[in-house]
Structures are given as structure tokens and as C-alpha cells.
Amino acid sequence: xxxxxxxxxxxxxxxxxxxxxxxxxxxxxxxxxxxxxxxxxxxxxxxxxxxxxxxxxxxxxxxxxxxxxxxxxxxxxxxxxxxxxxxxxxxxxxxxxxxxxxxxxxxxxxxxxxxxxxxx
Amino acid sequence: xxxxxxxxxxxxxxxxxxxxxxxxxxxxxxxxxxxxxxxxxxxxxxxxxxxxxxxxxxxxxxxxxxxxxxxxxxxxxxxxxxxxxxxxxxxxxxxxxxxxxxxxxxxxxxx
Numbered sequence: 001x002x003x004x005x006x007x008x009x010x011x012x013x014x015x016x017x018x019x020x021x022x023x024x025x026x027x028x029x030x031x032x033x034x035x036x037x038x039x040x041x042x043x044x045x046x047x048x049x050x051x052x053x054x055x056x057x058x059x060x061x062x063x064x065x066x067x068x069x070x071x072x073x074x075x076x077x078x079x080x081x082x083x084x085x086x087x088x089x090x091x092x093x094x095x096x097x098x099x100x101x102x103x104x105x106x107x108x109x110x111x112x113x114x115x116x117x118x119x120x
Numbered sequence: 121x122x123x124x125x126x127x128x129x130x131x132x133x134x135x136x137x138x139x140x141x142x143x144x145x146x147x148x149x150x151x152x153x154x155x156x157x158x159x160x161x162x163x164x165x166x167x168x169x170x171x172x173x174x175x176x177x178x179x180x181x182x183x184x185x186x187x188x189x190x191x192x193x194x195x196x197x198x199x200x201x202x203x204x205x206x207x208x209x210x211x212x213x214x215x216x217x218x219x220x221x222x223x224x225x226x227x228x229x230x231x
Contacts, residue, residue, distance in 0.1 A: 004163070031217060042124075042209050042221025043164065056218070091163050095217075108154065109219065111163035 002026070004112035006092050012118045013082055020078045021115045025094030032075050033109060034067055035091040036060065043091055043111075049075060050097070082119045089114045123147045124212050126222035134230050139197040141225050143210035146191065150212040154219070155184060155195045158207045167208075168195070200229045 005024045013019050025032050030051050035043035046065070048056045051072040061067075064082075069075040079086055093109040125144045133139045141155075151172040156164035170177040170184045170193070177184050183196045197204055207226050211219040 006163075033217070040223065042211070042223050043219075044221070045218045048217055093163075107217070108166055108169060109217075110166060111156070113161070113163045 004092055004094050004110055006090075006112040006115050008115060009113060010116050010118075012120065014120050015082060015084060017082055018078065018080045019082060019117065020076055021090055021092075021117075023075045023077070023092030023094075023112060025074070025092070026110060029094035029096050029110075030072070031095045031097055031107065031109075032069055033093040033095075034075070034077050035093065035111075037089040037091060037114070038087075046077075079117075082117075084119050087117055087119045089116050122223075123150075124210060124220045124222040126208075126210060126225045128225050129223070130226040130228070132228045132230060133200045135202060136199045139195075139200045139204065139227055139229065141195040141197075141208050141210075141227065143193045143195075143222055144191060145193075145212050147212070147214060147220075148191065149214040150220075151215060152213040153184070153186060153193050154211045154213075155182075156209045156211060156221075157204075158209060158224070164209060197227075200227075202229050202231050205229050 007022045032049040034046040037043045047067050049069040064080045067077045091114045093111045095107040095109045154169040155167040157167050158164045168179050168182045168184050170186050186193045207224045209224045211221045
């Protein structure tokens, strides 16, 4: 069983360019999450999918950001007109609803290695 | 408004000794807590979790303690090993899928 994979691992782009990242979750995981992590901070929630439905978007996710999970499997995160403030590690995680050490709804999220974005 | 706080940015411990990492939270609605370990250039790796109906959970060398009245949780690693050197994040959730993470504590285990 492979873990969560993300591509590319690193991306350097110039301000104003568009970038797209891909996340492949653990197979059969129906929940998928995107987080962003900047230096000295913990991961911050961006958005969440249950199957193909995007159920929540953080206010951190401006109109320049869009995420999709078209067939309920892999997901893409696109940033349009990148800004230097977008430089961060973008993390993807997946989980199976209701499976984890918690009770009821609680599940455990498994993270990928992340995509490090540098905007020049 | 940091809802999950890890007030110690770093910690050094001798190999074989106990490592204690602390985490405080402010939101009394949090009912599920997790610890993740992160090595450089890798994503966070799940370590151990606890729900609010328990006050202790053990997994091998790792034990998490939850004190709901103090809104405090801690991770104990016994015995500490050099391979445990990493950044440790605590995370909390309140009946949703969204995790709120602390800022992390860098643990260094000295051989």
C-alpha cells in the first residue's frame, strides 16, 4: 500500500505565473485535504473533499486558488497569478471516514511529502 | 488567535531519557487530538492520537496524556532515541475533519 504522493516536489516560478500541483491519495481514501505550511508554522487547513465534492474552503484560499477532485481520486490545486506570499509548502492528506483511533466521525489524516513552492 | 499552542520551540534530551512535549489549547470544543512527527523535506507522519473521552493512550514508546480541565496534552517518548529527532506538531479537531495545528517543537535527542 503506497502512501499519499504529491507532484512536483518542488516548484520555482515567477510572480504572475500559474502553477498546478497534483495529489494522489491513499487508494480507497474518500476524504482529501489540502494544507499550507509556512516557515515556523504548523500546517494550515485550506480545503476538504469528500469523494469528488469540495465541502469546505478556508478563507485563506483566495479567488486565485482553485482545487478539484474530478473523479473522487486524485486532486489538483491551482494557483493563478502567483504572488511572493504564496511561497510555502503545500501539503495534501487523505483519510477514510470514521477510521482512526478516535470514536465515531473522527478519522486520522495521512500526509504526503508536500510540494514546496517558491515564487520569485 | 492561536487555538493550539506549543510554547517550547525546541527541546534537547539525552538518548535513553524521557522526552516530554507539551501542547495547550484554548477551544473547549476540541475533542480529538493528534501528534505528528515531521522530518525535513517530508510531510508530517502520524504518531498517536487521543479522543476526549480518554485521558491516556499508549503506543509502544509513545504515550499521550490529555488533561481536559487544564486544556493541556503532552507526548511522552520513553526511551528517547536519536531517530526521534524531528519536529513534533500537535493538532486538534472539534467534531469536524479540520485539524488545527500548533507551531511545532523541535526535538533533538543527543547520543
